[in-house]
Amino acid sequence: MIEKKVVTRFAPSPTGFMHVGGVRTALYAYLYAKKHNGTFILRIEDTDKEREVSGATEHIMKSLRFILSGDETLEKIDPWDFGPNNPGEFGSCIQSERLDIYNNYAQKLFDAGLAYTDPYSNDEITAFREQSERAKAPFLYRNHRPKEFSSVWDKTKPLRFKTPTIGRTDWSDAVRGKLTAGAEALDDFIIMKSDGYPTYNFCHIVDDIEMGVTHVMRGEEFIPSTPKFISMYSALQTVLPEKSIELPIFVTLPPILGETGTKKLSKRDGAKDVLEYHTEGYLPEALANYLALQGWNPGGEQEIFTMNELIDLFNISRIQKSGARWNEDKLLWVNKKHMTDKYKEHPKGETLCKRDFYNALPDFVVRDPRFKEQQYPAGSIGSSPDWTTSFHALFERYFERISFWGELTQDLIKAELEMIIDRPNVSKDLVVRDLDINETKLILGEVYNLLYTSDEIVWSEKYLRELLSIAITTHGTKKVLWPLRVSLSGQEKSVDPFSLLRMIGKEEALHRIQNVLDSI
Ligand code: GLU
Numbered sequence: 001m002i003e004k005k006v007v008t009r010f011a012p013s014p015t016g017f018m019h020v021g022g023v024r025t026a027l028y029a030y031l032y033a034k035k036h037n038g039t040f041i042l043r044i045e046d047t048d049k050e051r052e053v054s055g056a057t058e059h060i061m062k063s064l065r066f067i068l069s070g071d072e073t074l075e076k077i078d079p080w081d082f083g084p085n086n087p088g089e090f091g092s093c094i095q096s097e098r099l100d101i102y103n104n105y106a107q108k109l110f111d112a113g114l115a116y117t118d119p120y121s122n123d124e125i126t127a128f129r130e131q132s133e134r135a136k137a138p139f140l141y142r143n144h145r146p147k148e149f150s151s152v153w154d155k156t157k158p159l160r161f162k163t164p165t166i167g168r169t170d171w172s173d174a175v176r177g178k179l180t181a182g183a184e185a186l187d188d189f190i191i192m193k194s195d196g197y198p199t200y201n202f203c204h205i206v207d208d209i210e211m212g213v214t215h216v217m218r219g220e221e222f223i224p225s226t227p228k229f230i231s232m233y234s235a236l237q238t239v240l241p242e243k244s245i246e247l248p249i250f251v252t253l254p255p256i257l258g259e260t261g262t263k264k265l266s267k268r269d270g271a272k273d274v275l276e277y278h279t280e281g282y283l284p285e286a287l288a289n290y291l292a293l294q295g296w297n298p299g300g301e302q303e304i305f306t307m308n309e310l311i312d313l314f315n316i317s318r319i320q321k322s323g324a325r326w327n328e329d330k331l332l333w334v335n336k337k338h339m340t341d342k343y344k345e346h347p348k349g350e351t352l353c354k355r356d357f358y359n360a361l362p363d364f365v366v367r368d369p370r371f372k373e374q375q376y377p378a379g380s381i382g383s384s385p386d387w388t389t390s391f392h393a394l395f396e397r398y399f400e401r402i403s404f405w406g407e408l409t410q411d412l413i414k415a416e417l418e419m420i421i422d423r424p425n426v427s428k429d430l431v432v433r434d435l436d437i438n439e440t441k442l443i444l445g446e447v448y449n450l451l452y453t454s455d456e457i458v459w460s461e462k463y464l465r466e467l468l469s470i471a472i473t474t475h476g477t478k479k480v481l482w483p484l485r486v487s488l489s490g491q492e493k494s495v496d497p498f499s500l501l502r503m504i505g506k507e508e509a510l511h512r513i514q515n516v517l518d519s520i
Pocket of ligand 1: 010011012013045200204217218
């Protein structure tokens with residue numbers, strides 16, 4: 001038997017932002033296609049014009065570029081083989097541009113007596129529905145199927161599917177196993193609306209057939225409609241024998257639940273737009289890693305995977321049935337692991353982390369025209385001839401504290417960066433505080449001299465500690481380090497003075513201390 005080429009698709013409706021559940025579906029479809037050298041299609045299901053949100057398609061494309069391709073520009077690397085910007089032999093990947101195809105399929109069904117125009121008004125249908133409610137019976141349109149059918153479809157009325165066989169449906173799902181549903185799952189559903197657009201229930205099947213989709217991955221909310229879909233497949237097999245239509249493999253993915261594990265992850269539990277993670281500086285590979293494990297695992301202890309490892313290991317047989325639990329702390333942990341791995345890969349003069357670091361710097365720093373080496377205060381990190389080493393000092397300090405890059409924008413760090421880049425206004429009172437003013441001036445002068453004679457080539461924190469140890473032993477820690485730290489930072493609280501010295505550099509440090517000495 002010749003194996004069919006694997007074709008998967010992700011088929012979102014452009015009705016809002018992309019939440020993690022949607023991206024997880026896309027990720028699984030992507031991993032499976034890549035693993036089997038198959039094709040991954042992004043299809044935009046925009047036939048419900050009332051629910052469409054403008055800009056949503058672009059947003060979906062950016063989200064997938066970010067998570068699946070690791071494309072931080074969100075513009076350049078498409079993970080899909082065919083998508084809204086890249087049609088296939090089967091035509092456009094945007095449903096609203098495929099109306100002729102759906103019309104042709106619908107016409108075939110109509111001509112074969114497998115579809116009919118709906119003669120009822122909305123009020124009449126509402127009355128049928130109420131009638132069923134009163135009788136405590138499920139509302140089934142097919143119980144009101146008209147006695148006679150119109151012989152022409154003039155497109156002013158909705159077109160309904162005439163379900164050929166009413167009975168039990170048994171089918172198999174690659175994750176859930178054997179599934180079955182009673183006859184009440186089958187009904188004469190609308191396939192073409194009076195506005196000229198097809199319904200999801202119909203056109204996604206037409207597209208899956210036309211695009212050669214072999215594996216349909218989606219959430220469990222589609223299980224109740226699957227009997228209807230299967231019935232449509234068999235009707236289409238009858239009217240289009242030349243197409244050798246086969247059922248795809250249904251792969252039902254488990255839901256992603258909130259942290260308590262009792263209900264679906266909602267906005268209230270912190271489900272957010274995937275692009276918010278981009279804004280906050282999460283690594284795409286960490287998100288892909290964490291998302292992949294929300295409903296699947298390869299077995300074993302390993303928890304950190306690269307995209308290539310995921311492609312290699314992914315399989316349908318280990319997709320779980322039960323819901324996965326979203327845990328933001330775990331995501332942070334995974335993100336930090338990936339950050340650390342990336343950092344380790346590029347230990348010295350690395351460009352990758354430097355870039356991430358720049359990208360994550362708060363806007364106020366990046367937009368500041370002084371964010372050019374020459375314009376830093378003399379002696380500060382940016383102006384140091386040994387920029388890479390200085391950069392590392394700063395980088396390492398922050399790296400220890402953060403789990404995602406966006407944390408760098410938090411107020412404390414913002415203030416610290418400001419303090420390093422801008423010479424602070426130092427309050428004389430804060431420098432002296434509860435110390436003796438003359439003694440403070442004397443000690444600070446002594447520190448100035450020690451720093452003045454120091455060797456800036458070896459300005460490590462260790463070297464600086466040793467350098468000042470004589471003064472500290474003589475006068476005590478507080479009398480030396482408090483005025484020094486305040487002179488450098490201007491702040492009541494900041495990182496320790498040795499880190500500050502290291503970060504701002506010798507020349508700038510001497511300037512700041514001199515300014516204070518001049519004022520007291
Ligand atoms: N447009 C449907 C949705 O967004 C797609 C479901 C499917 O994958 O068939 O839920």
